Amino acid sequence: MNTYRFLRAYMAGIVVPTIAVPFGLVVFIIARYGFQIPVPIERVVIFPMALIPTLFGLWNMLYARLSTGRYLPLGLHGALLPVVLIPLGMAGAVAGQFLSLGSKGIVWFDAITIPYTLFVPWIAVVMMVYYLIWKYLVGFCNKILELPGYGIRGPNRTDPADH
């Protein structure tokens, strides 16, 4: 099955964030109305709902293109996505006026301060989450849709996700 490879890669990529977004939204609503954290939900949800599934799909299309030759395993490819996402997300947050630079650190939602010293470890944690999501969940979707290197009846390549 080698037709519409990029379309299948896009479809496999958007599955995980599309399923996850409503659950994330529930957490934001609980935080806003349950714990009274002043999260401006209507501005916050734009970035996760509109951009992240699309970026996942496009990132998986990029992987489908690059993985035909020698390339990184899928998990590491996914771990690089925050390098693009975090600046975009922060730019969106600044535009939405729920991120500011304080004297002690980066202030999110006027309530959550991430100290500057913890910013790099926090990025590392985000990359770890992405590594695991891409290796196991997106990799599973890629296998189901028989993308090259993943197809159960595909070419005799070892599965990059298993490395």
Next chain:
Amino acid sequence: MKETNDARFKSLLKQALRPISPELHRDLWPQMLRRIDECSPAKTVPWVDWVLLAIVVISNLASPHSILVLLYHL
């Protein structure tokens, strides 16, 4: 004459074409289940991945507020 031709034509068509059954010849669901099973994630998860998962969980427990910021980027 025309009716005779039609009847003969029908008979020839029936002989030429295999009967079409509206029922499926086999149940496709077991095949789908087998495929999902074949595609399931690795049975043995490397210890490195467990360590990464533990780091993520511990860091979120240590700073529960940062979960919102993490979710914003997921």
